[in-house]
Each structure stands twice: as structure tokens, then as C-alpha cells.
Amino acid sequence: MARVLVVDDEGLMRTMVQVVCNRMGHEALLAGNIQEALGMVAEPVDVVLLDVWLPDGNGLEYQADFAHLPGNPDVVVITGNGDGDNAEAALRSGAWEFLTKPLQMRDIEQCLKQVLQFRQNRTPASEELVVDSGHILGSGQGISRALKLLAQAAKSDVNVLLLGETGVGKELFARALFRNSTRAAKPFITVDCASLPETLVESHLFGHSRGAFTGADRARDGLLLAADKGTLFLDEVGDLPQPMQGVFLRALEQRRFRPVGEVREVSSDFRLVAATNKNLELMAKENSFRSDLLYRLQGLTIVIPPLRERLDEIPALARQAIARFCLGSDQPEKNLSDDTLGMLLEYAWPGNVRELIHCIQRACLTAGKGDLLLPVHLPTHMRVDCVRRRMGQASAMPGGASEIAPTVAAVPGIAASCGLSVQDVAGQDVEGQNPPSLREWKLQAEKAYVRQVWDLSGEDVRKAAEVAGISRGHWYELMKKIGL
Template sequence: MSATKGRILVVEDEREMRALLEKGLARRGFIPTVRGRAEEAFPLLETEDFDTVLTDLRMPGMDGLALCERIALNRPDIPVVVLTAFGTLETAVAAIRAGAYDFVTKPVDVDALALVLERAVQHRALREEVRRLRQALGDASADGGWVGESPALRRVYELIERVADSDTSVLITGESGTGKEVAARALHARGRRHAGPFVAINCAAMPEQLLESELFGHARGAFTDAKAARTGLFIKANGGTLFLDEVGEMPLALQPKLLRALQERTVRPVGGDSELPFDARIVAATNRDLELAVEEGRFREDLYYRLNVIGLELPPLRARGNDVLLLAQRFVEHFAGRGGKRVLGLSPAAAQRLLSYTWPGNVRELQNCIERAVALTSYEQLTVEDLPERIRDYRASNRAQAEDVSELVSLEEMERRYIQRVLEAVGGSRTLASRILGVDRKTIYRKLGRRNGGVEDKDDKA
């Protein structure tokens, strides 16, 4: 049995019209409840839940305009669609001003009416989702900056909880803007080293010599401008966490020294004579494919495995479903508070645009979008017109428009699934699979076995 399109409360004083609406809406997937007077209808709204109210304007006793005003005051969550004759358009406009969602003229085209009611039901559902996500912000703030409740992000939460107390190195991967430093700070905040310092450095932000000095420190006179000794970040992070952001950009010549520091747990300052022990957890992050960098000789394989003891992959925003709205509401509150503006949230139409967009820049792009919108808006809710043009005009293409973004996966996961399909097709033989895929067996072990904890190979049993 298919899902219904919504529960509709129909208020119409003419018996024939009531019968027409009840029968026509039921045939089109709605569940109509009909009443002949507004006085009979309103008590139902206090005891039952309807997705939309459809009411005639001209009725004896309490008319549709009064009913609309009363619903807007007491049940503003329920959209009202009004029925009006051609000669009463001014009254219909008055109903819209009183809070009605839309109006339909008589004689009624039931198919056109059904489309209006579907939009009204969707409008209410989206507004309820925005309200629910806004309420969830309080719980989200307890996660050290994390905002979200999607399955993809919950898997990240769970892994962070499991490894937070460990001193094992963690490599955080993900697209640019997915919140890798937020994840690193969450690991630090939830671990036993939370009272110690969190020291971060961007490995792509400075030249090799300066990066070496920042990480390991230097002795006085080690180079021209070294007029005093300097303590490196490895030592400054003692008792806490050292976060190596964009570690994939580290110069190849500096990688052996980093590897030695991680292996020996000591560092030698530039120009120094002795090794200094350090006690810091190492968390690294990159948006690069380090395995590819290893194959191309741009990153040391031994350093990669030293950093990637535990891998933490962050999902892109397009794979996090309604987290987009939760994050947007957090940013609205932040930027409205900072700018001293009364902006309370998103209009349903604006929320729908945010959900439809694919966010190539991830959370960072969303943050920029909301900051701009809050600065530009003249209303208490962000509207579609406040959003950047690329988001207002975005139209999803091909199959992605109909797919649930929470089902989309990374290229790595898509590759893993395809390898698995080929293996199943050849009965588990990696030799045959490697010929079909055009890679060697070692590559299949690396790409598939590391996630599956080692997959039985039919060739090994032969």
C-alpha cells in the first residue's frame, strides 16, 4: 500500500461540493475529513493532526476568513488553502494576508487543487523539519563543534569515541571544507589529553626551512635570523595533541625527519646537538589521496603507514542529508548574533534550495553562504532571494536529482564496490579479477582487503 499524500480537513458548506472534494481528493491519494461549518471544524484541530486545511470563504456563521485567522493564531504550523469564486478575489487576498498559504478559484479543477494541496503538505513538512533541527542544536553543541545527526556523521562520532583515549596516530581524510580540524579538536577534547594543549600547524602554509623550524625548533645561530633558540611545536604540544593539517603537502625532503620523530618520539632542533623527547598525540589531516602520492613517489610509504594507524574519513556535506539545515541554523544564529540582527532561521523555500544544492565546497561553502545571506536579508527569516545566485538557480541533473544524497558515496567506496562485484563475478579469483580490472593482485589486496579485514582469495585455496 502506497503512502498517503496527507490528511486534509475540508470545510465547505455546500453538500454537493463537499462530496465532490471528498471523493476527488481521496482518489488522488489524500485522506479527507469533511465538515460543513467552521464551528464544527476548529475543535478537530485541537485533537487531531492535519497536514492542511481546505476551506471555502463564503459560509454562514464563521466564514473562511475568520477560520483562517483563528488557525494562523492557534495552529500556525498548519497551512490553509482557501476556495473562492471569481468575484471574491479581494477577499481571497485578505485571507492570504491573514495567514492563508494559497487560494484556488471556483469552479474547482480537482487536479489543479491536488497540486496546490501537495505543495502545502510539503511546505508544512519542511517547516516542521527546520523546527526539529533547530531544537536539536542544543544537543549538537555538546560534541565539540560538531553539528549533525546523519548516519554518515554518526559513524564518525562513533569512531572518535572509540579512539579518543588512545595515543595512536590518526589520519583524517576528506574533501576540503568537511571539518577535518573540527574532527581533530573533537578527538583531543574527548580524550584523556584534553587538559593539555592542542597545537595546530598547516604544512602547506610555509616554506620548507620555516616549517622545519616551526615543527622541531632551532638552536641559537642555526641560521641567519636565529638570534635566539626556539622551541618547536612537538615540544609545545607535550601532554596534548599536535595537529598536522594538510600533511600531504609536506616537502619530500622533510618527511624523513618527521618519520624519525614519530618513530623515536624525540626531535632534534635545527642546528641542535641533542635529541629532545616529546609526549604528544599526533593527528594529521589531508584532502589528498596519499596512497596515490606514495605510488607517484611524492610521499613516503613508511611515513604514510606511521600516520595512518587509524583512518578517519569525513563525509562530504552532500552525503549528510538534513545536516545541511542543522548547520545552516547554527550559522544563522552565529552570524545574526555577531551582527546584531534579528534573524531567526530559514524560510521553507530557502531550506529547500539548500537541500537541493550539492555543496562542492562543503561546510565551508555553506558557512560563507549563510554569512552573506544574514548580512543581506531584511527579514526575520532568510528567503530564497538572500541566497547566492548559484544556489538559487541550481538544478540537479540526471539521476542525482531523484536520489537521496545520503546514499551517495565517495569514489573510493564506489571503486571498492566495483572490485567486489568483479570478484563475485569471477568466483573470488583475484588473478582473474586483476586481469579484468587491469591492476595487479597487490592493488586489489590493498584496496579491498584493508577494509574487509582480509578477504578470502579463491586462488590461495587452489
């Protein structure tokens, strides 16, 4: 018997699903909104039927939350508005299917049969990846999904396309895929398409014979031949010159090509992994990238999320970068101050993980023999950005900066839980009391504030972070700090 969770504000839709589940011998869990659904699931769920427009939010924004419920259910998105953009967003985020209302009971029954049959026949992919020194970190939803796909791809020779912004770690993923494949003992050949000289691309890839062109004083093997039995990694494949795309497509399809100046063809059994930070589908529509080559590259597509969507991973990434730098430069081990960590969590990281690593290296270098990284050790442009961001938030608040956040005294119960009266917090003298140190007072106030907001928000991370005016990653750090 399977367990099916339906999240829909229409009573008729919930009733239809319940009737279908009863007829099929399955258990139906019914919820009219997102928070009710997320709060009612304690045991594994097999399928989630998720409406898009719900009273407390857009279901698509919570799709990953439902996919990571106990049992890792498959999500079927349902909407009354047949929006192509919503359908694309849902499917790209891992939805099993996208259905448009009105639905009949037979539609629901057929969909459930297919999903449950798929789950029954699916062999779980190993998620254990052997990566050097733990270079790939993170347990968030986006990075977990990428690692699952990486584990699946490692078991086959299917072409893999890695998508992500500059600096997210596409080459790390490519190397992890290579190390976990059956070709791990063979060559791993990297080709940076952006740096290939346009006039010599063909000879670099396919090789050339002696005298094939001016300066070809001897024959050379190309990179495709060097990758025989191994893996060919085409980095920035979106920059591959258009005239070469057709030639490379033929070599990719047949695994055979002709070196420049040669009559005979040679073969190479290479596994292709490509990466780009460009929108290849848009380029294909604009005829700046061959659509038939794009289809060949998309054997399995892995999207690596940007760092701004992985804020909960920043502390671990930063500490790893600190440890590696200090070990390599023979410096004493360093720690992050709370203020420094706060700035790391507030910053937008346009350069992603690569920028974070360079930022930490710069901070360690500036700190010298000190054992604590302070905000002053961070790059100036980053500190300026954070200050501007805070000033912008302050100016946007009614009444200016004085109303950015409530004082401790303004929050009922916080002053008392800190062991101080409201008069103490307000700065009035209270005869006969020995106030705690400023550091201790701040820590007590912070603990009380976090617990108060956590309770008021119904233990919902999104709401709590919004109330506190910080990112979810920063809120997770505060929870960890006080032991929640």
C-alpha cells in the same frame, strides 16, 4: 543464540546458511533481495551475510543500511566475483569480512564463529562526545560512523588520520578528539603544513639554536616541543615537503629529535592527529609521499563524509549557522523559507560545511532586519547553479519542461484529498464554491502528494525521492513538515 540475516538470491546459499545456523544453535533469517531483507527485520540482528549482486540493487550500496539495523549487526559481504575494488569498498565502508564464492559450509561456520566471538569480546565504546556548542552535528550513517571511531580514538594515544574534502570539518573533529582525550588539559598545537615555508619547515617543527642560520638571533623551541604532553595536529599533512617526511618519521617513531644547529636531542611526548584532503595512498604509489610515514599515520583512520552525502543534516546545520550569526551580530532571529531550504538541499556544496556556513552568513547579512531568508538572499552563483540544474533536468525530459512533474490533477486521489474537484485544480469555474487561498491549496496539495508518493513507493525513502525528483534530504524535510 544469535540471529543471522542472509541476503542472497541463490537458494542454495540461503539453505547452506540455514543449515549452518541450525547446527550452531542460531536463528537464520532468509531473504532473496534487499527490500525483503530490510522489511523483515524488527528485532536485533547480530550478523548480516550480504550478497553484492542482487535483483533489486547492488548490496554494497546498502551496506550502511544493513549495518544500522536493530542490533547494529556486523556485515559480511559475499560475492561470486572476486573484484578487488568491491572488496576495498566493502572493507572501507566497515564490512567485517569480504568472502568470495564458491563457499563451503565450513567456510560459513568459521566466519560466523569469528564474528560472534568478536562481538562477544568487544567492549562497547562510549559514543558520548563533549563538543563545544554542538559544532559537530548530524545523525546520518556516515557521520555516526565517524563519531564512533572518534569516541574509540579518544580513549587511547594512537595516531589518528582524518580524511575528507576541503571544508568538511576535519579540524573540528581534531579538536573534539583532543577535548575528549586524557590530554585535554595540555596544549593543542596546530601546524598547517601547506603554509610552512619550505626553507624553514625543520626549524618550525624542531626548533633551532641561536645562530643556526641567518636571522636566528635567538634560540626557539619548535612546535613538536610545544606539543609535549599534548596533541600535535598536522593539518594538510599531504603538503609536508618530501625532504622533511623522513626526518619527521624518525621523530614520530622515537618522539625524539634534534633542533637545527644543536648537537643534543630533545624529547616530546606528543599525540599525533593528521588531516588531509588528498589521496595519500595514491601519492605513496606515485612516490610523492613516503609509504612508511603513511603507515605510521594510519593508526586509526576516520573518513568524514562530504556534505552532499549528508543532505538530511543541512537543515540543522543551516539553522545552527543562522542562530550563531544572528546572536553574534545582534540581528533578529531568522527563519528559512521553504524555497530557500529547497535550494540548500539541491545545491552540490563543493565547499562542504564551510561553504554552507559562509552562504548562510551572507544570506543573513543581505536580509538585514528581515526575519525570513529568501532565495534572493543566497549568493548569486548558487542561485545560478540551481537554475541551470533545473533547466538541465527539464530539457532532459521528453516533451520539455511541461513534463517535469505530473500536475496535481493527474495524480488520482490527490485533488479529492485536498477538498477540490479535478475541475477546480484544472482551473475551471465551479459555481457556488469558495476556493481556499493559494497558500492553503498548495499546502494541502503538497501533503496529499507526499502521502500518495510515500504509499506508492512502499514507504521506501530512496524510491520516494526518485519518484518526486528530489534528494533524499529534501524528502525527509517534506515528511517532517507534514508529520509523517
